Each structure stands twice: as C-alpha cells, then as structure tokens.
Amino acid sequence: MPVSPFRKLAPYAELARQQGKIVYPLNIGQPDIETPPAALAAVRNADIRVLGYTHGAGTESYRRKLAAYYQRTGMPVVMEDIIVTTGGSEAILFALLTCLNPGDEVIIQEPFYGAYTAFAIAAGVSIVPVTAHIKDNFALPPLADFERAITKRTRAILVCNPSNPTGYVYSRAELESMLALCKAHNLYLISDEAYREFCYDAPYVSALQLAGAEPNVVVVDTVSKRYSACGARIGALVTLNKAVYAAAFRFAQMRVSPPGLGMLLAEAAAELPESYFDASKAEYQARRDLTVARLRAMPGVVCPCPGGAFYVLAHLPVDDTEAFGQWLLESFSYENQTLMLSPANGFYQTPGLGRHEVRIAYVLNQTDLTAALTCLEHALREYPGRTEPLPSVAKTAAVLTA
C-alpha cells in the first residue's frame, strides 16, 4: 500500500510551518471556494430527532434531485440509476469491486490520480497503465496502445474526465473511440467525472451522454469539488446497467448507508441553479490562466494549458521533483514563504516516469497563488539540483521534452 502521493511531503510542510514559514498548499485539491451557504443552511436548519440510517442507495429525496441535476446537464439518468456513496472514493471502490473480480485488470491512462492504486489494491485488482505524454498535452494515447494493453484479464478502462492530475478534457470523439474500444472487447468504461463542472474551453461531455453507453458505462461522481464540499463525503455511482447497479448496491448495503448530514447538504446543493457555477468557474479559469502564464514564463518549465479541473501538470528543470519538493519545505524560503507541490512520480505507475513533473492545484485565491508562483520562480533559480542552465547563463532558452 503506497503512501498517498500528495501527502508524502506533509511532514516537511509541518516542520516548515513550525519554523514560522508560510507554506502555500498547492499539493492537494482542496478548494478555497466557499461551500454554498444555502447548502450549509440546509444542514443547520434540518429538524433531526434521530439521525438514523437511510436507504443504502441514499435518501430518495436526494437521489431525485441529483437525477434532476444530471438531466439538466444532458445525462439520461433517473433516481433508480444512482447509488449515493461516501465521496467519489467509495464510488471508485464499488466500481472496481463490481466490474472486476480479484486478479482482473483495469487499464488507466497514466499519469492518474494516485489513490486509484490504493483502491485497486483494496479491491484486489491490477492497474495496467497506458502512458500519456506531456508533449501531447496528455491527450488520449493512440488506441493501439490500449489494444496492446488488453489481456484476457482486462475487464474495464477507467478514464478521469476532466483529468486529475493533468486537467485534460477528453473530446467527444476521444470518448466515443474509447467506448467503441470497450464494446469491441466487452469492457466496462468507468468514468470518473469529479471535475465535470470545471471545463473552461468547451462544454462538458459525460460518458453517459454517448450513444450506446447503457451497458458499458459506470460514472463515478462527487459533490466535493463541484460545491467545494470535500468534507461532506458525498459521491455517487451512476449506471444504466441494471446488473451492475444491483451488484454495486450489495456493496452499498454492506456499509448500510452513506453519511446522512452530508446528504442534506448535497441535496440542497443539487437544487442550486446552473448559474451557481458561473462564479466558481470564472474564478478557476482566471487562476488557470494565471498559473499557466506564470509557469510558461519560467525558464525551462513546460506547461500544457489544461481545459478543465483545477490542476496543471508541469515539467520543471530539476533533477527530481520529490527532492525539489522536500528542498522547498526544508531549505528554501522567499520572504518567509514557500510552497508545497505534488511530485508527479506518484501519478505514474511506470517506474521512473514523472520525476521531472509536478502537479500544481490552483485552489488558492489569486493573491496567494501569485505569491506561491513567485516563490516557485525564485526557487527554480536557486535550487542546487537544477538540470539546465538558466538563460542568463546559457543565453539560449533550452527546449525540453518530457
């Protein structure tokens, strides 16, 4: 069981804070956006005498409103297709336990959300990675790469869209080609849509909107990012495949019911108008633009412009981003400030990959984000493990590939 990649540096951050440094946490997808006050008020105003178990798939009233939310976004989902889960986390676990038997394989494009590894271990299944590359902006790798990865133990392909950690948003054509591949090989398509509301350059396409999605697609969702309510621990598993639903529901019954107070919050949030997202989306987009522009201006940094989520995966001109991340916390400060990054090696399964990349979560307000990126700029100049000369020394900007 690996240590969570975005928590690996936590002890060093603790020490840095104890030394009095300001540490900007760009390592974890914990947004600073306000949780909708109306959603919090729903919890505050609930008249509860006994906080009891609910239906194993979640309360009917929440599932009804969540289905209405999905319908507004163009997904053909009714209440009976939804199992409310304890965060997106539990939905991932249930999806793996349901679609795969122990020893089976799921194909996931790497870099991928590090916790998938943990869920796969917990479910007794193996992840087979297909590598996406920074030079391609982390777009869908050629289907031939997926074909080669399929074995007789393969049961599913898991896609995170928009992607954590790359922020890449799959086009409808990419999703269709993946679904066609799944159909050709009789595989499930597990679609983690945690960041579905945060697409900046094109409208979002859910895997459940594709023609022929019914038998193959299992959507994993969460309110954590959508409503900045990570602590509510409310997610959902959504599928139109009745057999998959029935099997997943048995796992849901095992833990009796999802968190009751969080469901009250999520239910009120599901009733918010679509315009609710305007402000948070605009804010994230401004942060993305700021982050990408600042990173691209730093010599030796390569940074694709992600279309969604609130992450960028960037190449840094350093020997090892894990060592760099530790150095940032232990040995560096700029005006008594430093930052915490996620070394990207935790997002790759193939050994050796990601050593020069970091994930940056642009979850702080623009003032703090600017300060954090200024720290990073100074740090990249000072870091002893820098792998290429600075322009002031070399006079020509080096062009890097992954």
Next chain:
Amino acid sequence: MPVSPFRKLAPYAELARQQGKIVYPLNIGQPDIETPPAALAAVRNADIRVLGYTHGAGTESYRRKLAAYYQRTGMPVVMEDIIVTTGGSEAILFALLTCLNPGDEVIIQEPFYGAYTAFAIAAGVSIVPVTAHIKDNFALPPLADFERAITKRTRAILVCNPSNPTGYVYSRAELESMLALCKAHNLYLISDEAYREFCYDAPYVSALQLAGAEPNVVVVDTVSKRYSACGARIGALVTLNKAVYAAAFRFAQMRVSPPGLGMLLAEAAAELPESYFDASKAEYQARRDLTVARLRAMPGVVCPCPGGAFYVLAHLPVDDTEAFGQWLLESFSYENQTLMLSPANGFYQTPGLGRHEVRIAYVLNQTDLTAALTCLEHALREYPGRTEPLPSVAKTAAVLTA
C-alpha cells in the same frame, strides 16, 4: 455478494405498508432513542465557510476527545492510536485489509453480523466459522474448536462483543483465553465493540484492557449505537500496534478523510458525561427484560437472556424463519399490525444453520415493542408451518434444542 440479511424481507414490508398495515421493524439495529440534542446542536452551530477535507485519521480535536472517552472507560488509548472511520463499517474493512492478505482467513464465531461476509468478499479474504449454540446461550465455543479451525492461512480472530446478533457479552476470562490463543498462533484479535456501552449485567471489558493486548488487538468502534447516531457514519479503528496503525492509515488516506459533519456531532457526543448513558441503558435493559419475558412465555420459543447490545436470537417453533418472516408480511396481520424480523440463516455461514432462529432488535419503545411481540405471539399460533403442537393441543410443553 450476498443480499444483506436484514434487508432481504424489505420488499415484502414495503408491500405490507402499501396495504395499510402497521409494520414494526424489529429487523434492523436502528434505535429509536433520541440522538443527543447537544451533539446535533454542535453541527447546527458550527461556523463553516469551506467544508474541507480533514486529516485522514480525523480531526485532532475529535481524536483527542475520543481518546479521553476511551480513557474514562479504562482503555489505555491516546489520540495517535485512533483512525476515525466512516462508520464501524469502514473500520471493519480497514482491519481486514490491514491484518490479512488476499486469500487469508479470519475466524469468526457464528452466528455473526451478516455484513462481515460482504466485507470479507470486498477484502478478498475468507471467513472460517466456529459455531456457537443456542443451548449454550451462544457463549464462546470451546477453544479446541478454534484450534481446529486454524490453518496456515489464518491471520486473525474477529470477535463482536457484545455480540450482534446474539447479545452475548464475553467475560474477561473468555477474552483472555482468546487473546492467549491469538498469541500462541501469532494472530490478530479484531474486536468489534460497537455495542460496548450496552451491557446490562456486568461491567464491560474491552479487548484493549487485557494484559498484553498491544501487539495483537485491533478494536473496531462506532458512535452509531452509542449515541443513536447511525446516520452520522462515524466509527474508529483503534490499535496500539504502530505497524498496524501505519498500514491502516494508508487505507484511510486513500479516501482522504472521514465525514466532516458527522465528526462535529461525534466530537460533541464524546464530551457527554458518563451519566448520559444511564437513561438509554436503563431503557434498553427494560426492553430486553420485556422481550425475553414475552418470548419465553410463548410455547415452543427458546430465548437466551443476552447480557448486552439490543438483540436477542431466539428459536421459533416454525419450519423456516425466512418463510415465516415473509408470511408475517404477506399473509398475516393482527389488528392490522405485523412485524419484520431478521431470519437467522443470514447470520450463519454453515449452510442449514439458523433456519429456526430469528434475530429480534429491541429498538422500539416499550409500547410498540409490546404490540409487536403480541403480533408475534398470535402469528406463532396461526402460522401453517408451525413445527410443534401448541400446548393447548399437546398439553405438554415441548423442549427444543437448536
């Protein structure tokens, strides 16, 4: 993946309610006791701007207060020994994932809580049952039975104390003999203490209070029953074994953090004085006494007197308690009322066992409980599948064994 045993009859209960019958739910451990108002107020009064992730092991403030609660009950536990989990459910899953590898075996005395089967399947491990018998009041079976069940794949013995579904409370001597057995064979002792506050005849002994518990014992706990807060989904895994803790913590990191709102409730509950339990304990004890007395007065019923929890496992003079349970909902009513029971076959792993037993959860107020038991009394007279003559016919009371 089996259907949850206490939900198997749910569709029939739904139909009975649609027909206008009052259905008393004695099938599920969902107490009707009020959730402490002070605990609910803590959620209502919390000043939350962003409901974010917490530490993977739960907030420091809650763990500190939970440790203080444990210390008040005589357990040598500090904050660093606790991982807050999503209900006792997640603690069971983490305990199995941590103490066992896929393919390993855990020994559990049957009858046992049906969801253990689901957790074992999810963790990829096998349960090896050792049968306890109603004629022994479901006390600890002879250690020789456990010795015989141990193989080279055995890694743990799981004990539920007080027991769900039997209500049996293990004596200190029984616990000590189990710990000694675990030590002799290098096994973990996983102790599910969900009902620890509900012991009516003797003070409770936690497995963590035993001499030498440190390396072997992993306690699974929950606030669900203790504070009548099942919907909060807050439990805990507690161990003094640092290596087990570290491994379990990695699984905890996988799902980032436990439910935040529930933790606020649990934290306030942990500060309640010990006297808080006086009223709920007295109420449950009165219900137990009522339930046992009424059941024992019904011809052909065999009912041990359980020392704890809020369940009795009783033998009924019927051909099959699952058929009887269905008949109660489909074909029977007394003054337009009927009841829902848990057929005990779902609590046994050995095929064929429990066919004549039911679990009754005495979670309703004494008026409803009395009405429900009166229904049962009438139903046992009318049921076509009755397996022994009524005294009015036979004139002598039959003595039954399991």
